[in-house]
Amino acid sequence: MVATQQGGPVKHAKRTGRKVPVLPYVFLLPMMLSFIVFNLIPVFWSFGLSFTNYNLITPAHFVGGANYAHALFHSSLFWLAVRHTVWFVVAVPLGILISLSAAFLINALPWGQGLFRFIYYLPSALSSIAMGVLWAFLISFGSKSILSVVLHDIGFAAGLNFTGPGLFLVFVIFSGMLTGWGPGMVIFSAGLRGVNQEFYDAGKLDGAVGLKATWYITLPQIRLTLMYVVITGMIGSFQVFESLFVIGSLGTGQQFGPLNSGLTLVPLIYEKAFSYLQFGYASAIAFLMLSVILVLTVLAMRYGQGGQALGK
Numbered sequence: 115m116v117a118t119q120q121g122g123p124v125k126h127a128k129r130t131g132r133k134v135p136v137l138p139y140v141f142l143l144p145m146m147l148s149f150i151v152f153n154l155i156p157v158f159w160s161f162g163l164s165f166t167n168y169n170l171i172t173p174a175h176f177v178g179g180a181n182y183a184h185a186l187f188h189s190s191l192f193w194l195a196v197r198h199t200v201w202f203v204v205a206v207p208l209g210i211l212i213s214l215s216a217a218f219l220i221n222a223l224p225w226g227q228g229l230f231r232f233i234y235y236l237p238s239a240l241s242s243i244a245m246g247v248l249w250a251f252l253i254s255f256g257s258k259s260i261l262s263v264v265l266h267d268i269g270f271a272a273g274l275n276f277t278g279p280g281l282f283l284v285f286v287i288f289s290g291m292l293t294g295w296g297p298g299m300v301i302f303s304a305g306l307r308g309v310n311q312e313f314y315d316a317g318k319l320d321g322a323v324g325l326k327a328t329w330y331i332t333l334p335q336i337r338l339t340l341m342y343v344v345i346t347g348m349i350g351s352f353q354v355f356e357s358l359f360v361i362g363s364l365g366t367g368q369q370f371g372p373l374n375s376g377l378t379l380v381p382l383i384y385e386k387a388f389s390y391l392q393f394g395y396a397s398a399i400a401f402l403m404l405s406v407i408l409v410l411t412v413l414a415m416r417y418g419q420g421g422q423a424l425g426k
Contacts, residue, residue, distance in 0.1 A: 164397035171391065181398035192399065194374060195382040199403075202287055202351040202378060209291040210343055213298030218328075220299070221306050231300065238296030246360030249289045253277055253365045277366040279375040286361055286376050290354060298343050305339030306332065341418025345411055352407055355380045379403045 164181055168174035185192045220230050237245065252261040253276040262274045276285040313331045317323070322330050333340065358381055362371045369385075370376045377385075379399060387396035 160397045166394045169391040199378040206347040217302035235296035242356040250364035282371040305336040309335045
């Protein structure tokens, strides 16, 4: 730092001699040790396992990239799980649109905003296991389930079987979106409150009202908030497990749905690791999934930090 003293330049600032506080690092130490021991080290250990045939019983042997090659070129089950996972990822924009629309509507209310936020967020406050048990109860007994009967009474086709291969995945995706709307709505609601009202006043002079104001003013101003919700929603869609396991087991009697109709990447990792003890192969699938998540995250961050307005 260059400072001035008695009108002339001083090349070197004096050292203050202030001591570095140690106490904050003491409080951070348990968390850092926990992160290193239970997160960082297992990640590197798992990466090493992905190049072996480790099965928890016999010593691991190095197999190179055989696990990755088997997943990518020889496993139809892996690509089935990929296709199902893609459907969860594709559903993320719909959930974001619903959350953003709810945030707009609730913020526009003259009163009761806190009450409606609570009601809208309530399903998300329940654990995924509890919600899974509830959803499984609603679809039990196939075409004679409570949900099928209710839908038929309000005009939908009779005999909808959500425990069958055709509708099970759609049902689980919808149930997952229902529990994910609440957090997104709260985050968007906070982001919308941070938009300066002066931008809307200036936009009215140029005819930016209604949807134009939303497109040219609101969305660019909450771009970083949108980026955060997109990234977290996308990562969450890759990590779906509990709801699939509970709804599949209790609702259909089969883990992850009939004929693997709800099998995604994380359940496949779980099955290969803990049912077949193929820990090396499961680790390879995990790092393939991690690679895709990293690529999509970088693309989303580049858009969010690009500074480009949506309307341009």
